[in-house]
Amino acid sequence: MTRVLYSGTRNASSWAFRAWLALKEAGVSFDEEVVDIRRPQRFANLDRIRAFSPPGAVPVLVDGDAVIFDSLAIMEYASELAGGVLLPGDPRKRAHVRSLVSWQHAGLSGLCPRLSFESAFYPDRRAMTDGEVADASRIFEVWEQELARSGGPWLAGALSLADLAFAPTVVRLHAHAPDLAQWPRAAAWMTRLLARDTVRAWMDEARTLAPVQLDDYGSRGQ
Ligand SMILES: N[C@@H](CCC(=O)N[C@@H](CS)C(=O)NCC(=O)O)C(=O)O
The missing domain is CATH 1.20.1050.10 (Glutathione S-transferase Yfyf (Class Pi); Chain A, domain 2)
Structure with a gap:
């Protein structure tokens, strides 16, 4: 598996929740690394994300050599991987x-x-x-x-x-x-x-x- 979602603490990361939901609902397989975004460890943990993702925020989906670093982009990508199931055809x-x-x-x-x-x-x-x-x-x-x-x-x-x-x-x-x-x-x-x-x-x-x-x-x- 080369597809990894860097998500966030479950009760603090609404943006990661959206990306995770779209991947799950689209039936896309992925590994998940939950990034602890609670203080004070938040800062060091997001610094590690910044090493490969410009905003230094979660969610980030790394799929092979693609770094998709925004929840909306991940949601769109999840739908596309599943043939567009999460958007109307019209x-x-x-x-x-x-x-x-x-x-x-x-x-x-x-x-x-x-x-x-x-x-x-x-x-x-x-x-x-x-x-x-x-x-x-x-x-x-x-x-x-x-x-x-x-x-x-x-x-x-x-x-x-x-x-x-x-x-x-x-x-x-x-x-x-x-x-x-x-x-x-x-x-x-x-x-x-x-x-x-x-x-x-x-x-x-x-x-x-x-x-x-x-x-x-x-x-x-x-
Ligand atoms: N527009 C971004 C927002 C992501 C975002 O703000 N994530 C929060 C956690 S839910 C975060 O990592 N914040 C850290 C920061 O912005 O420094 C997205 O949709 O992915």
């Missing part, structure tokens, strides 16, 4: 899925840094602020519209990179117990995604780890 639908994935990849509304992936595993989670509820509502609305348009069960009908790209967002939001009454399709889709074997496998491991405390979680009261 070019217009494919472009639409890519725009959803790009929206997520570009940071959504800034919600994710405030409700960190790490915080989804805290035993005591704070309530979402009004601003976070407003940002989350926009995302729920978009998911509801996508599911209404495609007919489900996934955002684009069949499972696609869009569902997988949003998986860590679903984990974050679900952990903060939003009121989903207005968005029944989105609520069912979130439950469906969290129940997938691949998602559960990552999350089950993540829950065995000590929570990674970040300093600014409690103070984001604006």
